[in-house]
Amino acid sequence: MAIAVVALIAGFAVYFNSPDLNKHAAGQGGFVPAVAIKNGTAVKIQNIDESAFKKAPELAGISGYINTPPITLADLKGKVVIVDFWTYSCINCIRTIPYLNSWYEKYASDGLVIVGVHTPEFEFEKNTDNVKAAVQKFGIKYPVVQDNDMATWNAYQNQYWPHKYLIDANGYIRYDHIGEGGYADTEKVIQSLLAERALQLNGSQSAVNFNSTGVSNPSNAQSVNFEQIRTPELYFGYSHARQPLGNPEGFSPGQTVTYTIPSAADIQPDTIYLQGSWKNNPDNMELQGSTGRIVLDYSAKSVNIVAGGTGYGTVSEDGSVVNNNSRGADVGTDGKFTVDGQRLYNVVSNAGYGEHRLIIDVTGSGFQIYTFTFG
Secondary structure, three states, X not given: OOOEEEEEEOOOEEEEEOOOOOOOOOOOOOEEEEEEEEOOEEEEEEEEEHHHOOEOOOOOOOOEEOOXXXXXXXXXXXXXXXXXXXXXXXXXXXXHHHHHHHHHHHHHHHOEEEEEEEOOOOHHHHOHHHHHHHHHHOOOOOXXXXXXXXXXXXXXXXXXXXXXXXXXXXXXXXXXXXOOOOHHHHHHHHHHHHHHHHHHHHOOOOOXXXXXXXXXXXXXXXXXXXHHOOOOOEEOOOOOOOOOOOOOOOOOOOOEEEEOOOOHHHOOOOOOEEEEEEEEOOOOEEEOOOEEEEEEEEEEEEEEEXXXXXXXXXXXXXXXXXXXXXXXXXXXXXXXXXXXXXXXXXXXXXXXXXXXXXEEEEEOOOOEEXXXXXX
């Protein structure tokens, strides 16, 4: 889904739209003032015909409200709204949360509302208690709703985690952004839409005076150089996998398979290899024996896994157990991590980008692994 630029106003107000979403809707909408923010003041530049944009679909089929009473977009008319599609074990989503938290804290008093639409990728992400724990862990104060049946996801014709839709005070989608990054442009659009709202409410060009018009730079944000990450996200479940296992045994849906890792010289990069007895589940591999091994040659700086079930893993890299210079945030000084819930675990965190051979020795029947993701 491409993002197209529809207007760039005086270098301050930036508006984007998705051609699949923002098709002309004749007879709807009206003209609203396009504005720029300069020295904290909203300055009218021109009028924009809102009929060129699509009305934001209503939240549909919501199965749960995590930290909010029932909420609809109709309830929020007159506010500027960000609808953010996310899921709690997605590393790309996790890395955007500090910016969303910052924007909510910074602009809520000016009329911004964020609605986090939690649409699960994996079955365990439908669990309300899991989502509540994640919302608390990430310090999310803006409303979060559960879209377990993907009804709202489908209403927006969405395909990505994360995906942010910015909706103006009249309910029209004026901007959308797929994935990480673009934070400065997104915040400029937030400011511009809030300024439009203030001008419509107050009729004054000096109606908005933000305490800080600079872009946010949260202290807990993670910096990622995507050009240096060579290994794509890798899935273990046969219904999610985008490429075969490296083992000659391959996937056997619903079956338990005893895997054998080939010789070190035959291991291919960016390919998952397993050793031991593993059950092939739709969205994960589940260890059936008491021990197993996972091997991956990757190119990145950090490595995350999404895991659940029971047991623990010992993490080695390039022939040695990870140490303080390479172990991830969820790994102890002994190189081990313990599965304490169905979530994302950071298992490797190197100082720089590079190529490495990762080995995870797993102990505990019932250990489940879903994905590798990278930073």
